[in-house]
Amino acid sequence: SAVISQKPSRDICQRGTSLTIQCQVDSQVTMMFWYRQQPGQSLTLIATANQGSEATYESGFVIDKFPISRPNLTFSTLTVSNMSPEDSSIYLCSVRGETEAFFGQGTRLTVV
C-alpha cells in the first residue's frame, strides 16, 4: 500500500481565485491521479499526472482550469483556477498498486 499526504485538508475560497492542492506519496510512482468527488456522485477522474510529461485530462476537464504539476516521482499539485461555486467539491489524489487504487484524505473545497 501507499501512504498519501494531501494538503490542505479543507479551504474556503472566494470566487475568481485559485487554490493549489499538494499531494505527497511515500514511495516513487509513475502515475498519480486526481479525482473530484461531488456530493452523491461517483468519483470522477480529472487527470493523470506522469512525471516528465504533460498531464492527460479526461473529457470535460481542461488544463487551463486544472493545471497540474508533477516535478518528481513522489509529488504532484493540482490547481483549481478562477474558481466558481460549482467547483465546490472534494478533490482527491490517488496512486495505484498492482490492482487497487489508494487515496489521500482529500481536500474539501468550498467556493463562496
Next chain:
Amino acid sequence: QKEVEQDPGPLSVPEGAIVSLNCTYSNSAFQYFMWYRQYSRKGPELLMYTYSSGNKEDGRFTAQVDKSSKYISLFIRDSQPSDSATYLCAMRGLGYGQNFVFGPGTRLSVLP
C-alpha cells in the same frame, strides 16, 4: 445507463445486524472489483478486492462477485457503529492502464 449503479442509501441498521451492500455494472470487461470505505472528511480506504467471480472473506467482511449477473456485493456481519461510513464499489478491466470506475457510494449508519 450508468456504468456502475449503487443505491446511495442512506441505510440504517441496528448494531449486530448483517448488512448487504450491492452494485450492478454494465461493462463485461471489468475483472477487478473493489470495495472502499470512506469515513466523513476522509479519503476512501480499500476494504477488499477480488479478481473475477467468486467470494472473498476477511473477518466480518465478505465480498461476492457474480460476473454472469454483473452484480457485486459486500456483506458485513455483526455490524458495529464504527462501520458507519460510505461504502463505494469500484471496478476496472485487465491491464494496468485501465481506468477505475466507481459507484456513487452507499451511506451506512449502524445504530447502537
